[in-house]
Amino acid sequence: MAQLFVCQGRDEIPRWREAFTEARLIGPEQARAQAVAGDRVWVTSDLEHWSSLVTTLSQRGVILSVLSYAPNSREAFQALGAGARGYAHALSPPELLRQVETVVTHQGIWVWPELLAQVVGGAFRTLGGEAVLQEETLACLTERERAVARAVAEGLSNKAVAKQLEITERTVKAHLGAVFRKLGVRDRMQLILKLSHQEQDVL
Amino acid sequence: MAQLFVCQGRDEIPRWREAFTEARLIGPEQARAQAVAGDRVWVTSDLEHWSSLVTTLSQRGVILSVLSYAPNSREAFQALGAGARGYAHALSPPELLRQVETVVTHQGIWVWPELLAQVVGGAFRTLGGEAVLQEETLACLTERERAVARAVAEGLSNKAVAKQLEITERTVKAHLGAVFRKLGVRDRMQLILKLSHQEQDVL
DNA sequence: CTCGGTATTGGACCGATGGACAGGGTGACA
DNA sequence: TGTCACCCTGTCCATCGGTCCAATACCGAG
Structure with a gap:
């Protein structure tokens, strides 16, 4: 049950030593040769052919856990798809x-917190997530809130939405706030991402 | 930091008491009223509106963790999409x-082992397709501008992008301004729609 | 009739955003 | 050496976005 950090050896490793004093540093070839079932191996995504x-x-x-100096959802999925169990920032404390x-x-x-929502959401959309998403996303909205959400999901600004629905920009904000709260999103960007993966007939 | 099991109350609970002696059993309404941040709440998928x-x-x-008497991948995705962190068999030891x-x-x-491969594998396939197509669209951008555009397209704020790329928020704005100009979009919302739209085209 | 939900609007506050000015540093190329 | 593209940073400022504090009106359920 060894604890192994795989690296090219050129860079000095930030805080891995602090986290696991008994860990060993090895190169990719040594890892392929030595690592056995049960070992915990950490791989940085700046390695060649890390995947x-x-x-x-x-x-x-x-x-396996993958450490990245520039975490992003695409790489996170690549890591998980390759069989990694963890994906975190390489400079994590x-x-x-x-x-x-x-x-x-x-x-x-374990996935880097900033990417967790995207990873989970992406995984959810993969398999039959449409039907469930329709209920979860739309059932709780009122007619007016749906109209605002639809307009915002098309990229319109609050002012444009107000003009389209012939209401005040202030009212748009009110409805939008309710949409954010009910759908559990932080801002309009999260809303776009959540709705852009659904069919238009739902709205 | 209470440990709560949500159930309809009629069934006797198998082995949850054995696992967590200090756990409390409550109904769905009590859960909605009492549960606070940090609590560990277990929900069975045979409840009405458990999602x-x-x-x-x-x-x-x-x-949150969801316990199912008949685990399946669709329900697992539903649980994770709803915000659950765990999905296991209700009769787990x-x-x-x-x-x-x-x-x-x-x-x-934590996902039921038999479903784990489907969760991460399926998610990776979809996201992999999206990533390839983004590269074509962003061909006219520099490496740094691409990184910023990718991050923004995932819904991150300027500050979050700056932290992820380890640069100043001001630099993010500079790159982002170039991205807007090159791609002919007005703001980050248009960018998100432009990128996510092309993902769907090829899919 | 009261109570609750919905729709509408106002004002104020503050962070986020994007543009416009300004630089400095690097490396490639003629 | 000069030029150019790219990368990084700064300040200023107008606007936008989101949330807080309200208020008014309609309408159905109890």
């Missing part, structure tokens, strides 16, 4: 790395 | 429930 390394080791039963380690060793998935 | 209950509580900061609890309290996601 195939993750795939290989995960099939062997190794518990030691206590967060230990948290990731706790999760992945207990059969869990 | 909306999960949505409501998760937005409140409650840590106590040690497994405690494992789920460990994972979700550490910001992790």
Whole structure:
């Protein structure tokens, strides 16, 4: 049950040593040769062919976490698709790395908080999420709130929505606030992302 | 930080008591009224409107896990989409429930092992298709502008993008301004629609 | 008839956003 | 060496967006 950090060796590693004092640093080739089932292996996404390394080791039963210096949802999915259980920022503080380690060793998935919503949402849309999303997203909205949400989802500004619906911009804000609260989104961008993956006939 | 099991009250609960001796059993209405941020709440998927209950509580900061007597991938996606962090069999042994609890309290996601591959695998396929097409659209952009555009297209704010790319918020604005000019869009909303639209075209 | 939900609007506040000015630093190329 | 593109940063400012505090009116359920 070794704790291994895979790196090219050129950069000095930030705080991994602080998080896991007993961890060992090895290169990609050593990782392929030495890692066995049960080992916790950390891979940085700036490595060449990190994805195939993750795939290989995960099939062997190794518990993998990917660390990225520039986390994004696309890379997160690539990591999870390759079999990684964790995806975090490479410069995460030691206590967060230990948290990731706790999760992945207990059969869990740990994703960088800023991307968690997108990862979960993307996974949800993948399989039959449409029907459920319709109920969840639209049932709780009133007629007027739906109209505002539809306009905003087309990229219109509050002023444009107000002109289109022949109401005050202030009223648009009121309805929009209710939409945000009911749909659990923070702002209009989250709303666009949530609605843009649905069919138009729903609205 | 209460440990709460939501149930209709009629059935006797299998082994939850064994797993968490200090846990309390409450009904859905009590859960909506009492649960606060930080609480670990367990919901069974045989409840009426369990999905909306999960949505409501998760937005409140409650840590939710869904227990199903007949786990399936569709329900798993529904649970995760509603904001649940855990999805397991309702008859899971106590040690497994405690494992789920460990994972979700550490910001992790725990999914029934038999469904895990489908969750991450399926999600990766869809997102992979989107990523390829974005590259074509953003061909006229520089590397940095692409990174900013990608992040913004995921709904991040300027500040969040700045933190992710480890640059100043001002620099994000500069790149973003160039992106707007090159792609002929007025604001970030138009950018999101432009990018997400092309994803759907190819899909 | 009261109570609650919906629709509408107002004002004020403050953070986020985008544009317009201004630079400095690097590396490639003629 | 000069030029150019790219990357990074700064200040100022007008506007937009989102939330808080209200208020008025309609309408159906109890």
